[in-house]
Amino acid sequence: MSRVYRVRVSETVERVIHVEDGVCTSLELLPILARERMQELLAHQLRERGFKVEGDTATRKEDDGVLIEVDLGSGQVKVQVEQSADIKRDAERTVLVEEESAERRRVRLQKELRESLEDEVEQEQEKLRQAATETLEAKLRELKGEFDRVLNRTTAEALKQRAGEIGEIEELSENQESGELTIKVKL
Amino acid sequence: MQLVSEQEHDLLSLAQAVVEEHPWVTVRSLIEIPREVPKQLAPTAMHILQDGLAKGVLLSLMRLGGWKQESFLGHGGTVRRGRWWERHTVQPLEFSAFSLEILQWLVGNSLVARGCTAYAGPPMVTVGDEYLTYLLGRTLEQGELLGKLVEQPAVHDSVLLWLAFPDVMNQAGVKAPSSEHITAWVSGQGGLVLEALQGALEIHWRQMEFRKATFEKAKELRQLGISQQQILRPFLAGIERARRRDLASFLVDTAGSVLRSAASAQDVAELIGKLLERTESMMARQQARQAGGALWEGLKQVEQWHRNCARVHFIDDDYDEAQMLLARWELLGAGGFERGSDVWRSLTALDAGIVTPAASRAKEEGTS
Numbered sequence: 001m002s003r004v005y006r007v008r009v010s011e012t013v014e015r016v017i018h019v020e021d022g023v024c025t026s027l028e029l030l031p032i033l034a035r036e037r038m039q040e041l042l043a044h045q046l047r048e049r050g051f052k053v054e055g056d057t058a059t060r061k062e063d064d065g066v067l068i069e070v071d072l073g074s075g076q077v078k079v080q081v082e083q084s085a086d087i088k089r090d091a092e093r094t095v096l097v098e099e100e101s102a103e104r105r106r107v108r109l110q111k112e113l114r115e116s117l118e119d120e121v122e123q124e125q126e127k128l129r130q131a132a133t134e135t136l137e138a139k140l141r142e143l144k145g146e147f148d149r150v151l152n153r154t155t156a157e158a159l160k161q162r163a164g165e166i167g168e169i170e171e172l173s174e175n176q177e178s179g180e181l182t183i184k185v186k187l
Numbered sequence: 188m189q190l191v192s193e194q195e196h197d198l199l200s201l202a203q204a205v206v207e208e209h210p211w212v213t214v215r216s217l218i219e220i221p222r223e224v225p226k227q228l229a230p231t232a233m234h235i236l237q238d239g240l241a242k243g244v245l246l247s248l249m250r251l252g253g254w255k256q257e258s259f260l261g262h263g264g265t266v267r268r269g270r271w272w273e274r275h276t277v278q279p280l281e282f283s284a285f286s287l288e289i290l291q292w293l294v295g296n297s298l299v300a301r302g303c304t305a306y307a308g309p310p311m312v313t314v315g316d317e318y319l320t321y322l323l324g325r326t327l328e329q330g331e332l333l334g335k336l337v338e339q340p341a342v343h344d345s346v347l348l349w350l351a352f353p354d355v356m357n358q359a360g361v362k363a364p365s366s367e368h369i370t371a372w373v374s375g376q377g378g379l380v381l382e383a384l385q386g387a388l389e390i391h392w393r394q395m396e397f398r399k400a401t402f403e404k405a406k407e408l409r410q411l412g413i414s415q416q417q418i419l420r421p422f423l424a425g426i427e428r429a430r431r432r433d434l435a436s437f438l439v440d441t442a443g444s445v446l447r448s449a450a451s452a453q454d455v456a457e458l459i460g461k462l463l464e465r466t467e468s469m470m471a472r473q474q475a476r477q478a479g480g481a482l483w484e485g486l487k488q489v490e491q492w493h494r495n496c497a498r499v500h501f502i503d504d505d506y507d508e509a510q511m512l513l514a515r516w517e518l519l520g521a522g523g524f525e526r527g528s529d530v531w532r533s534l535t536a537l538d539a540g541i542v543t544p545a546a547s548r549a550k551e552e553g554t555s
Contacts, residue, residue: 021468025537077537129468135468137541144538 002099011111012090019129021136022080027151029075032158039072042103045150046070046165066139079143081136087124089117152179159183194225195232198294202236205290205322206243208250212328217294218330224295228287240280240286244318252386259433264504266511271383280315280376284308285341289320297530298327298335314376321347328352334359346372347380349418351391357414364418369425372553373434381434388437393444396482400458405475407469407515408460412478419485427492430508436487436515441528442486443519452526456480456533473539480534483527489516490524497521 029038043053051058051070058070069078093113097105156174161171163183171184191199197217204214229238245468253271261267267274288308294337296303311317320342327333337359342348346364349356356363359368362374373381381388395411402408419438426434449455463472493516519527533539 021470023469023473023537024541025539028532079537130466133469140469140538140541143538147537179301 003186005099005102006094007097007102007106007109008092008094009113009130010092010108011113011117012088013114013121014086014088015121016084016086017085017121017125017128018082019125019132020080020082021129021133022078023140024076024078026068027075027077029151030155030158032155032162035163038158041161042070042075042150043072045153045157049146049150061125062133062139064139066136068143071129077147079136079140081132081137081139083123083128083132085124085128087121089120092115131171149179156181189231189235191229191232191235192225194223194294195228197222197224198228198290198408199232199235199239201204201294202239202290203243205319205326206240206247208322208325210249211326214326215330218327218332219297219299220240221293221297221300224291237282240282240315240319244280244315244322245277247322248318248380248383251384253383255386257382257385258515260508260511264507271379275379277379278376280318280380281313282315282319283312285311285313285316286319288315289323290500291343293323293439298332303335308341310341311344314372314380316375317345317347318380321351321394322347324348324352328355344368345442346377346422347384350381350388350422353414353418354395354411357410357417363421366421366424366428369422370428373426373431374429378429378434380429385437385440386435389440389444392437392441392482396441396445397458400461401549402460402475403462403464405460405463405471408463409475409478410472412475412481415481416478416484419481423485423488432489432512433515435485435492437517438482438485438489439516441482443523445482445531446519446523446526453533456539459534469541476534476539480531483531483534486524486527487531490528493521493524 027042029042032038033041039056043058046058046060047053049060051060051068053072056071056073058072060068062068064081065083066079066081069080070076071078089115093109094120095105095109156179159181160169160183163185167185167187169183170186171182173182174180200304201214201217203209204217225232240369249271254266256270258266259270262272271277285308289306292304292306292308311320320336322334324333327336331399333355336342337348337352337355344364346369348364349361353363372378395415399408399411402411423435426432445455446452449458456476458471460476462474492512496509496512499505503509
């Protein structure tokens with residue numbers, strides 16, 4: 001007759017998880033002036049909005065962890081969000097088993113417990129990624145309007161400079177809200 | 188009366204069903220139940236097959252679009268208008284041993300059975316072979332067995348299969364034809380076949396476009412979009428080199444149909460990936476929607492050609508060709524091309540992957 005054993009196993013899973021999400025698009029800058037000058041005007045507009053310009057790249061880090069990067073040469077905009085978290089999960093299980101199968105059951109139980117904790121960590125990681133995506137979505141709604149304004153201002157400045165080059169500006173009226181710009185030039 | 192054996196009768200019946208595009212219910216048993224295959228056809232059966240294919244494929248080309256009154260720029264720059272057989276001196280399409288052997292393979296195998304034997308015959312050689320393969324594709328698609336055909340390496344060079352079923356070709360891991368191959372293909376009889384098939388291709392592409400509103404997984408939408416890009420890019424380069432820009436008319440017609448079905452370009456853009464899971468990352472959704480915009484990306488190239496054509500003057504050499512293309516694409520016109528660009532712009536905008544309240548409402552209505 002075999003004896004009954006009580007098998008207790010415990011397991012701990014500790015992970016540093018890192019999630020990221022991001023989108024990429026291109027700014028459509030009209031070629032009103034030479035490329036380098038359009039680039040300068042764009043850099044100027046971005047600087048005014050808190051971007052740090054280094055070489056051909058303008059970047060701004062938001063409070064919610066969103067990083068905006070503009071390649072002034074190609075007009076490519078990248079918006080990324082990264083988040084990290086330390087996750088620790090532990091669990092314990094106890095079962096009653098017969099003497100002959102005690103060791104086999106202990107190994108199996110340990111494995112099952114570990115897999116279950118790994119699943120929990122994966123679910124946490126997915127939750128964190130979804131939270132990062134929501135942060136990004138909210139930010140993109142704001143940024144769309146901001147980049148539209150940046151483009152409008154850059155285009156308006158370029159038009160003013162171009163008008164100044166081809167003649168004498170007699171009258172200039174600008175509606176900041178609608179982005180409408182009227183320039184009268186004497187040739 | 189001409190007599191053939193029972194086995195020959197099965198093969199001839201399949202050929203007839205494929206060429207005449209019989210409904211799947213009548214073809215199904217020939218495809219699903221393996222039959223004894225005649226190794227060699229007797230002269231009577233061979234004559235019936237050759238005659239049936241030669242006449243049948245021409246009739247099929249007429250049915251699939253050759254009946255339409257269109258224009259064609261012939262040699263010497265003269266524009267010929269009329270139905271397909273009036274615009275061209277139509278030569279019967281030729282068939283190699285491939286056509287007979289692929290039919291034998293289909294009759295002798297069950298495509299629904301596990302362990303279906305791979306086709307081991309010669310590859311496609313003629314445009315006739317390729318057109319027959321395309322018709323086989325149309326038939327097998329009805330029974331969702333097209334994948335079994337495109338798995339066969341002998342059909343991997345088919346431009347027509349790629350143009351009609353890019354998603355299935357991509358799924359089977361087939362490499363898209365190069366632009367050089369397409370140039371050579373459309374410069375010959377392939378170009379004539381493609382000219383007659385513009386209407387049929389428009390239907391294939393319109394169906395794919397509307398399917399994009401049904402995907403829930405970003406990966407599936409992306410895969411379809413990528414497969415369309417894989418063929419469109421070399422195709423547009425290939426036909427431009429061959430001076431057959433008119434062969435891109437099916438794209439213009441598809442864009443026209445899709446734009447007419449929605450109130451605005453923004454609505455068209457929102458249809459692409461409308462049901463994508465909101466839980467997927469923005470990156471995945473944006474990449475999927477951008478790939479899903481393959482039609483609109485390709486249309487930008489055609490828009491450029493359209494703009495160039497409008498600039499060609501009466502005294503220029505290409506005037507007749509430019510006028511022919513402008514007339515062919517008139518239904519979409521400059522305004523339609525502009526709306527097409529707006530669709531592409533919306534798909535690539537910074538906030539493109541964001542689920543709008545309207546899209547989210549549509550999804551709820553769709554699932555309730």
